[in-house]
C-alpha cells in the first residue's frame with residue numbers, strides 16, 4: 001500500500017517538525033497537520049518564519065520549502081482525517097492532574113478524543129499511528145474505540161506505534177538522521193504487516209533500511225518510556241556524583257570524561273547540571289512508575305522513582321547553595337538568571353530547572369532578573385504562576401525580564417547560569433563584573449564558563465560538581 005495522504009493531529013513540538021521533514025523528504029505525499037489551537041496553526045502559517053510556534057535550528061528553511069506545496073497546517077480536523085490514508089496522533093499526553101493516578105499517570109483524554117473523532121469521521125480504511133508517547137498497551141484501547149464506535153465494520157483500522165526520539169534543539173538533525181526509527185505493529189496478520197510496510201516505506205525515503213526497526217506494538221510502546229528513563233537516569237547518576245565531587249575535591253567533568261571513555265558506558269549524557277527539565281523525562285518516568293505499581297511491581301517502581309527524587313534534590317540544592325553562599329539571605333537582593341529554557345537552542349520551558357530555582361529564591365524574597373535569548377516574557381510568568389506557590393502579582397513583583405544580558409546582570413549580587421546557551425560564554429565578563437555588587441558571585445549550573453578566567457577578574461565562582 002502506497003501512502004498518498006497523511007494527516008497529523010497535533011501541531012506541537014513533535015507534530016510540526018516531524019511532519020515538515022516527512023513532507024520535505026516525500027514530495028509525493030500530501031501532509032496536513034491539524035490542531036484545535038487556532039493561534040498555533042496561524043503561527044505555523046505565518047509568512048514571517050521567525051514567528052513559527054516552535055523554534056528549532058533549520059526548521060524555518062524546511063517549512064519554507066514544503067509549506068503550500070505538500071505541507072499544510074489547518075484547523076479543519078475532520079476534513080483532514082477523512083482525506084488521509086495514514087493518521088498520526090501527536091497530541092500531548094501530560095501527567096494527570098486529577099483523579100486516579102493524579103501526579104503520576106499519563107492523561108490519555110486527548111488521545112481518546114482523537115480516536116473517537118477518527119472513528120466518527122472515517123469512511124475509508126486508515127492506518128492510525130501513535131506518535132505521542134503512551135503507556136504500554138494503549139494501542140489496545142485505541143483499537144477498541146476505533147472498532148466499536150463510528151462507522152462499524154465497513155472501515156478497517158490498523159494501529160501502529162511509532163514513538164518519536166527527537167530531542168528539542170536538535171529536532172531537525174535528529175529527524176533527518178535518526179539513530180533508529182521504531183515501528184511497532186501487528187506482524188501476525190497480512191493487514192498488520194502491510195501497514196508496517198507502508199510506514200517503513202515512508203521513512204525509507206531518507207532513512208537507511210537497517211536503521212528502521214520493526215517490533216510488536218507493546219515492545220515499541222514500552223521502548224519509548226524505557227529510552228527516556230535510561231537517559232534521565234544517566235543525568236541523575238552524574239548529578240548524584242556531582243554532589244559527592246563537591247565534598248571530595250574530585251571534579252565531575254573529569255570523572256565524566258574518565259568513565260565516558262569506557263565504551264560500555266559511553267561519553268554522552270554525562271553532563272552534570274542544575275537538573276534535567278523538558279516536557280518528557282519526568283512525565284514519562286512518573287508514568288513508568290505508575291504502570292509498574294499498577295502491576296504490583298513496587299521494587300521496579302521505587303527504582304525508577306529515585307531518578308526523579310534525585311533530580312528534585314539537585315534543583316533544590318542549587319537554590320539553597322545560592323542562599324547560603326550569599327550570607328544566608330537573598331531578601332531584596334538582585335539575582336540575575338542567564339537562561340530560562342530547559343536546554344539551549346529551544347524556546348521550550350516546560351519543567352525547566354530555572355522555574356524551580358526561581359520559586360525557591362522567590363520564597364526567600366530575592367529579586368530575580370532574567371535574560372533568555374528565546375523565551376518570551378509572558379511564558380516565564382505563566383511558568384511561575386502554574387506552580388501556584390504565590391499570587392500572580394507577587395511573581396510579577398519578584399521577577400523582571402530583560403532583553404539585554406548586561407542589563408539583567410547590572411547591580412546584581414549574583415548570577416546564576418540556568419541554561420547552557422552558547423552566547424553566555426562570549427560575554428564581556430569584565431564589563432559585567434564592573435557593574436555588579438561585590439563580592440560578585442557566579443553560580444554556573446551548567447558547567448559552561450571558564451572559572452579560572454572569571455576568578456582572575458574577581459568573581460567568586462561556584463560550578464556544579466567542582467569544589468573550586
Ligand code: NAD
Nearest residue numbers: 010011012013014035036037090091092093110132133164
Ligand atoms: P505539544 O503540547 O507541543 O503539542 C500537542 C498539540 O496537540 C497541541 O498543540 C494541542 O493543541 C494539540 N491537540 C491536543 N488535542 C487535540 C485534538 N483532540 N485535536 C487536535 N489537536 C489536539 O506536545 P509535544 O511536545 O509535541 O508532544 C506530543 C507528544 O509527543 C507527547 O506524547 C510527548 O510525550 C511526545 N514527545 C515529545 C517530544 C518533545 O521533544 N517535545 C519528543 C518525543 C515525544
Ligand code: UGA
Nearest residue numbers: 164165166167168235269270271273276277278280342343
Ligand atoms: C529527550 C530525549 O533526549 C529524546 O530522545 C526524547 O525524544 C525526548 O526527551 C522526549 O521524549 O520528549 P529533550 O527533553 O528534548 O529530549 O532534551 P534532552 O537533550 O534529552 O535534555 C533533557 C534535559 O536533560 C535537559 O534539561 C538537559 O539540559 C538535561 N541534560 C541532558 C543534562 O543535564 N545533562 C546531560 O548530559 C544531558
